[in-house]
Amino acid sequence: MKNLKQIFIAIAMLLTSFQINAKFKLPALFSDNMMLQQKSDAPIWGWAEKNSNIVIKTSWDSKTYKLKADNSGKWKTELQTPSFGGPFTIEVSEGTEKVVIKNVLIGEVWLCSGQSNMEMPLKGFPGQPVRNGNEIILRSSNKNIRLITVPRAAVLEPKDDFEGKWEEASPKTTANFSSTAWYFGLLLQEVLQVPVGLIHVSYGGSSMEAWMNQEMLKDFASAKIPTTKEDLAKDPNRVPTTLFNGMLSPVIGYGIKGCIWYQGESNYERASEYTALMQKMVSSWRAMWKQGDFPFYFCQIAPFNYASFHPKDYLEKYNSAYLREAQFKAFKEIPNAGMAVLMDVGEENNIHPTDKEKGGNRLAFQALSKTYGVEGFEFESPKFKAMEIKDNSVTVSFDxxxxxITSYGKEVTGFEIAGEDKVFYPAKAEVRRKSVVLTSDKVMKPVAVRYLWKDFAKAELFSNGGLPMSSFRTDEW
Structure with a gap:
């Protein structure tokens, strides 16, 4: 009987110890193999007993940080990070409880978010491969690239953590990682020769509104905020606020250099709102991160036959050229932003282009030039500058x-011109060094120009650096 009593006491003590230990916890973001942003005050946070003393020691500078948890047990501070390097350790303790985070690198950290074309892993989706994905996976071992993915979660209330961990890049880990983000990070790491960390937070089929909270959406009457689980029964990834709550909320505030974004396909029917939504989302994310106007680089959606989604009731507004135009307008309005044009990778009957290398690389071009100051290469696609009308011809110039510019010797057939009757006709195009001269025997007095203004079209004009020109129009009809 005495032995039985001692066993019960031992079990009670063990359970008490476990309960105390359960309160001392670090988020998934702070795990072995993690990456911290270099030369910054990198936030770190966690949970412990309320009002308890927390001690943090960093091996790169042998510095000790002492702080207290608040009344709810939450604690947070900032770690001063040097120039890139590692591996290091971070020791976090509360009383006798201690966690040692091992194999920590310091380098460049980027948030990678969006919908399926950001989510699409290097191994591809079932029946939808990524071009050269298998070979890229095989060659992907790189201790200087660290990856973490936030799992899918669409919920009503903001979460503060997720199930996941940082991992070194290797065939085992990259196969399931975002292909667009991988190509972006790989090129950054190769050119900058510093460690790169990628935080992947995306969900296929998601709307932009799902990545925004209620406050961000208050001026958008079309955004219906969910209040019950029944509101999430169908397409929870398209319900406003759900992915902000479930996936973005746990990573807000982690020290990053910037963000890459690939989304828009699920908003193509509502292009008129997209520019304002994107402006609001980006400005709000930046305010929440409290890092100023961090870089925000995004992919313009690739051409695709969206009309196939509306075989019986297709309307002109469904033409995804309007969404591409809305994204271009957002690029012009959002400070410290950049846009990767993908007119040459679209596939008519596949909304997930197999060529993910171009998108990832072009996002990296933006970052390498605008954020890191690398010079001597082209990073911007050609953009409409002006048109000059003389008699029956239009000369279109570009920035x-x-x-x-070049068509690589191929005939350019994607231009249309219209007169005051607003009827567009195919134009004959004469490509010059930095301009195009357009004519049509059906338009004697042209007033407007359109280029590849279709759901699906293949790029025809490129910069000499191989960057495609976006679809565009000069009218607002």
Whole structure:
């Protein structure tokens, strides 16, 4: 009987110890193999007994940080990080409880978010491969690239953590990681020769509104905020606020250099709102991160036959050229932003282009030039500058063509011109070094120009650096 009593006491003590230990916890973001942003005050936080003393020791500078948890047990502070390097350790303790985070690198950290074309892993989706994905996976071992993915979660209330961990890049880990984000990070790491950390937070089929909270959406009457689980029964990834709550909320505030974004396909029917939504989302994310106007680089959606989604009731507003235009307008309005044009990778009957390398690389071009100051290469696609009308011809000129434009010797058939009757006709195009001259025997007095203004079209004009020109129009009809 005495032995039985001692066993019960031992079990009670063990359970008490476990309960105390359960309160001392670090989020998934702070795990072995993690990456911290270099030369920054990198936030770190966690949970412990309320009002308890927390001690943090960092091996890169042998510094000790002492702080207290608040009345709810939450604690947070900032770690001063040096230039890139590692591996290091971070020791976090509360009384006799201690966690040692091992194999920590310091380098460049980027948030990677969006919908399925950001989510699409290097191994591809079932029946939808990524071009050269298998070979890229095989060659992906790189201790200087660290990856973490936030799992899918659409919920009503903001979460503060998730199930996941940082991992070193290897075939085992990259196969399931975002292909767009991988190509972006790989090129950054190769060119900058510093460690790169990628935080992947995306969900296929998601709307932009799902990545925004109620406060961000208060001026958008079309955004219906969910209040019950029944509201999430169908397409929870398209319900406003759900992915902000379930996936973005746990990573807000982690020290990053910037964000890459690939989304828009699920908003193509509502292009008129997209520019304002994107402006609001980006400005709000930046305010929440409290890092100023961090870089925000995004992919313009690739051409695709969206009309196939509306075989019986297709309307002109469903033409995804309007969404591409809305994204271009957002790029012009959002400070410290950049847009990767993908007119040359779209596939008519596949909304997930197999070529993910171009998107990832072009996002990296934006970062390497605008954020890291690398010079000597082209990073911007050609953009419409002006049109000059003379008699029955229109000369269209372009910006961001330092070494001219090219059609690679192929005939250019994607231009249309219209007169005052607003009827567009195919135009004959004469490509010059930095401009195009357009004519049509059906338009004697042209007033407007459109280029590849279709759901699906293949790029025809490029910069000499191989960057495609976006679809565009000069009218607002």
């Amino acid at each position: 961001d063509v330092p070494n001219g």
